[in-house]
Amino acid sequence: MGSLRDVLSPFTAWKHVIETPVTIKNPIGREAADRYRGFHQNDTDKCIGCGSCEDICQNAAIDMIPVDNPKDGDSGLRPQIDYGRCCWCALCVDVCMTGSLTMSNEYTWVDSDPDAFRFIPGVDKMPWDDFEKGYERQGDRMLSGLTRPEMAELEPEARIGNFDEIVAGYSREQAVLEADRCVECGLCVATCPAHMDIPDYIAAIREGDYDLGTQILYETNPFSEVCGRVCTHKCETVCAAQYEGEPIAIRWLKRHIIDNVSEERRLEIVGTPQVLPTGQKVAVVGAGPAGLTAAYDLARSGHAVTVFEAQDKPGGMMRYGIPEYRLPYDALDRDIAVIKAQGVEIKTGTRIGTDITLDQLKADYDATVLSIGLHLGRSTRVPGSDAPGVEAAIDLLRRITAGEEVPVPKKVAVIGGGNVAMDIARSMARLQKQKFGEVGVTVTALEDFDHFLADKEEVTESFEEGIEILDARGPQEIVTFKSGKRKGHVKGLRTWKVTSIFDEQGRFTPQYDEGDEMVHEVEMVVEAIGQMADISLLGDELTEALEWNRGRIAVDADGHTSEPWLWGGGDAVHGPDVIHAVADGHKIAASVNVALMAKAEAEK
Amino acid sequence: MKDLDKNFKKDTETEFPLREEMRPRKVTTPDGQVIDIDPLADYFCQEAPKVHRKSYSAIVEGFYNWARANSLWILGFGTGCGAIEMRPLMTPRFDAYRYGIQWRPTPRQANLLVISGYLSVKTLKRAIRAYEQMPQPKFVVGLGSCTINGGMYWDSYNTIKKLDEYLPVDLYIAGCMPRPEALLAGFMELKKIIRKGEAEGANKYAENFDWYKANQKSVIKDWDMPDYSW
Amino acid sequence: MFSFQPDRSQYPDVGPDGKFEIDLETGKFLKLWHGPNHPGITGNMSVELTVNGDEVVEGYTHVGYLHRGFEKLMERRTFIQVFPIVCRVCVPEPDFNEYCYAAAVEELAGIEVPEEANWIRTLILEMGRFNSYMMAMGGIAGALGNGVIGQWMTYVRDLMLDRFEELTGARIYHMFILPGGVRAGLPEGFEARMEEVLQTAERYLDDVEKVLFTNAVFKKRTKGVGYIDPKLFESYGVTGPNARAGGVAKDVRKDSPYLVYDQLSFEVPVEQDSDIWARSIVRYRDLRLTIDLIRQILAKMPKGGEVMTSLPNVLHWKIPRGETYIKGESSRGEYGYYLVTDGSGYPRRVNVRGPSYTHAMALLEHLIPGTNIADVAALMVSLHTYPPEIER
Amino acid sequence: MTFEWIHIAYAALTLFIVINYGMIMTALVRKIGARVGGRYGIPIWQNYIDLAKNIALRSKITHGVMYYLGPVFRLTGGVGLLLFVPTIYGSVMFQNFSYAGDLILALYFVFFGTLGMALGAGESGHPHSAIGVSRGLAQVTAAELPLALGVYAISLQYQTLNITEIVAAQQGSIFNWTLFTNPLTTIAAMFAFVGTMMRSPFDVVLAPQEIPIGPPTEYHSAYLALMQTNRVLFPVAKVVIYMNLFFGGATNWAEFAIKVFAIYMVSVLIGVVYPRFRVEQSIRFFLKWGLPVGILAILTV
């Protein structure tokens, strides 16, 4: 039976009978650990509804549900969690792009109704909404990259003296790294006026399938070369990656695809119209992005398209408004070549009103698309703005592109803070560098740097190139020589410090601090404060007949004007923006196509 | 998550082959009678259980409900992972015995079936058997996400997603798995429900017996099991 | 003085193949199911016994009650989405799944893990082993009818769960060891609180030694019972404490050190008898060792550094084609993950090699014939099997 | 002793008191057991609630007459055992139906319940019941052997089979208790006591880990309630016999309560800390330790 010890020793267990039980007196509702992963919380102000949480949830526990009063830049959705699915793994918290989703350390939820176990954190009120403790991501987001790869570009010294393209584009490795950061939420697609399938072509980059990428690009945009370089990339402003890191370089990725597909290959991929000619004829006025996009779409639908362009070369503002160092002309030519390959006829050097009239177009064509762009510079109308030596930026840019002689003085002032101001300032700087070996450009902008209109990169690069940018300065007078040989010519620019730009109602009424006055001694002042359309070509009769909307031709949602034969779009209708113009082109083309098909049907 | 294969079609043609001893047949009893037997009929309860009415006297029923609420005997059947959190309840840290909650090893003596998480089809069969063996009134608590809507096994081919399709459930406790504290909170809530006289799942099961059986049969193909439940 | 050995010469008859001839119609035998709804079974599985009196002549293990098709589910989840479900493969010691999976993915994807993360992983694994052994200690005593040990052990295990909760943010399924590292470093004051738990555990383990291992009845019930011939170890794939109880001093931690085990000093406990007693005492000594290891880790580990590397974007993470096998010494034996990738964003195949797979199936079925009904539960618990890792 | 009808009322009162005492005491014992484990355990009135709950259950499935009679027999065993031994020595009200040969009857009743249970449980048709029953009968037979020998020794010692007289013989001083006058007999009988209290290490009959609680595995609702009543009554009744035979009986309820509790605790003290024997191990244990002591006891008388 073993030793006596074996019999007696077990009784030592009885010493516990006099100890206080170790039971927790009141266990219900006991607080969980600080890091405990309990029910979700969501800071709905931070959340952008990108749906990354839904994507990563391996339990399909998360639904994206529309909520009231979404803010700008979010999808208007918020995650709803189904606790009949959730496993509290917190991958949704880890992946959350804004850090808005967290978990409280509350864990008790009992209900006899099985349908009750779902709610939208932050929207549906829950007892644990205000809990401080719980799980939140430690440190930076680890599940997807935070920063862009550095892109190779010309050093300021190397680029300032010429119009060579500055950025080199991504290498394959860089592009894959950058493409890998995308979480495919699609907020960019929604934001992009042309609704380009951005996540899809980014996915094509990851796969290394540039043919597919090109195909995706051409589905929504025939100007990939252009947009890959100079697009205003509204998509990047809503990118989910920007909240805890840098937004995905969508524009550069687009360019990366097109850089990797030769022109011939591109023509093969895009091909030619696959439909029978409809016999319908369309005239497009203006070979800018809107017009050419419309022409491209219509040609692919089987219509015969003729584009009339006043300048010598097609491209419109893309060619004559954007300096070559940003958009090399051969890139633009490659885009246009694809469009031409669709059978689009482009008649350059044909100005409406002088070479051919709209009435003729009305008579000869089944439909006419008006996309004349904004080719006239606006003036500040401050005293002296009509003096010699005061130039319009848009005009100067056109002349530089066209190879015409432009005056290049040693000191230039640019009024304006938009991208056009930067373009002309940097163009002038290059010309000055070529001519004098040094740069003397001053940009005065109404906005301060926090609210600057031009892209950040533009500003930084301008600084790098030695351009002086003065923010929050309002032009008061263009000082001219009162006497001497150059009497009446520009002598300088007088500016005041801006204290505010808009009044409380949001109207444009700049206020100045008159004590902070500066006079910039320059020989030339360039006004870059906006452009307007040259509507004189419409003719009085048509101008009368059309409906107008704040000085722009009024169009309906499809781009149709009040005249049944006439469609309008592009900058002239919607303001300056390439991608917007492309989107307009598509819209118009679709509308024209519907009308023409109906017409063709009727003619049969 | 991989996309759903839209072309996949479940094989609905193949019947599960009934074992020889499961098939209905005629047998001769030792005293010479020839009788029809249908073994399968005995293996799952085909005869609808009786609906038991409440006691006529409200006071008596109230007292009974109080007693039922304060003497919850749980069947010690760990159907899924949640069972591991039942153990702390039985032991010093949380000591559910204080609240009149005890564990019984046999379904005949248990009133509360805790479905501790997911139920595979194979376990579902046993859980149903256990449930049917429990005396009325009996309660079912679904524990964890899996019982509510499939939980993390929402795409598994072998686990049920909605427990209330197959058994009447009185209460759900969310969690994966719920902590002992949450379980206790759940049991307290269940007590309230019982005391209010609303925990009539067994009668619900009896009343909708055909519906429950049809649901059960739609997922359980093989009804063979030993003729006692362990 | 008394001999109660059953007279085997009568029945059951032994057939030509050396097995019992069982004809249920004779009425000599009774089919007896242990489980799945049965308090003596370790989790949700069942053993189909054929008994003759109190003696079991045949036993078959039936599993599948917990089958969720993990290996299938993993094939349709991305590499990061697999991470939350792997731990569910084994309930009482989930961390091994997390570690093995993470290590396999890291190996195939070529990811380096920060040094501190390796230490924390080791800590987590040892804490999990602690919990698992606590369950086993309580289980073996409970299976033999001594409930009080189980009460104490579960209490101590619960204290450790508090530490787990504090460190990982969850009690049972910690979901803490991500591919690339671990989720977080040690919280403030963790070492002191852990030391408290370890001291409590040691106090209770002293009691266990007095109450369970110095116990006439326990010795009577376990010594010489459930003997596994060490010759069978190789052919039946017996690993871990079950093998160490039979004199095989094999331990993956020692033989092919993973994580930081090469920086810890320890001796693997070995017993010779290969019966239930030896298996229990080996676990007890291993539990003591685990406490020591936790102390060593906390003393030696670096603190406050990086614990997680940046992963590629996990929403479309692809791993090149390859295959690997990662193993570790769990509380039950060699635990391994066999991961095959095919260059896509999903694993081609994940195979979990749980030690219970061999222990509870072929081995248990081999051991059961000839035992007493009363010993089946003890035998099963002494093999320390967890059903979910068998059927997954 | 003459029979009067009032005795029935007295006996009912005894029964009532003992049942209530048993309810509270078993709950208290469980609380004590829980304390060793480090917890508080059930509320002291939990047994009453459980009983009410079980009576309140609505389904009552029977497997046949014997199934129904099983608990009845078992309770009869308990009640009978109690009623034929004097509960309080010297009290007219609580000395029950004690008569000259009541010791033999008491021994019979000790067995009676077990046998009835065996029949009832057998009819429930559950293999675990069947195994439990066969284990139970085997073990009880072995375990009661020392008791039988002890009783034989005691009747030799006191030259009577009347419990009341045995108790009377032990009055006066604590050293008149059989415990001190004949310790070997007491030890032999305590072997039997511990062996039949269904606690470790001799609870292989119930053994939740092997054959979920054995014989009563199919019992539920009111049947279970009957058995529960018996489960609080029978051990107390049994303890009363031991108290009367070996520990000097009780002369008032307070003494009764303390002594019954103390004797009961003997089995608890052992039960909490030991694992259980297999059935053949426990039989061997009784034959090896209990039987020789019992024989020795007879020889020494």
Added chain:
Amino acid sequence: MRDLIEKLTPRYTLGNATYQRADLTFVDVTRDELRALLLELRDKEGFTHLVLLTAVDWIEEGKFQLTYMINNREADQTLGLRLYIDRNDAEGDTIHDIWPTAATYQRELREMFGIAFPGSPRVDEEFILEGWTDMPPYRRDFDTLAYSQQTYVEREGRETHDPRATMKHKMYPEG
């Protein structure tokens, strides 16, 4: 390991050796030689421990890969033998007489992949599944989600919205 593979190469057709780690090697073997190879490895080279036996479904190639993972505990070397078998009428050779525990693995493979192992004990009995009538579930062409949706009921009332479409509608309501 290289030594061992080189040593065995003259006598066995071993292909495509992958030295994954210092202690882990994979190599292709042929079905005819498997048995002899396993026996030699077990008896002469110390690979006495069968770690696992499982299958990988290469459905595109119409093959099952059987992986026999064996381990030499003394030398701490693991060797994975890859055996490719035809996916249609998949059949393997039982090795339960070499390692009894292999019978369990083979039962699982029979059930979950539909690979036959003639001669393996109880190989045709149900192992994990019960009442299963569909194709073996671990095969790649078995879609667990589709099966689940066609078999079980999910809680209704859930719908999700695509952030892309919703935001598009929000920003450009007219299209």
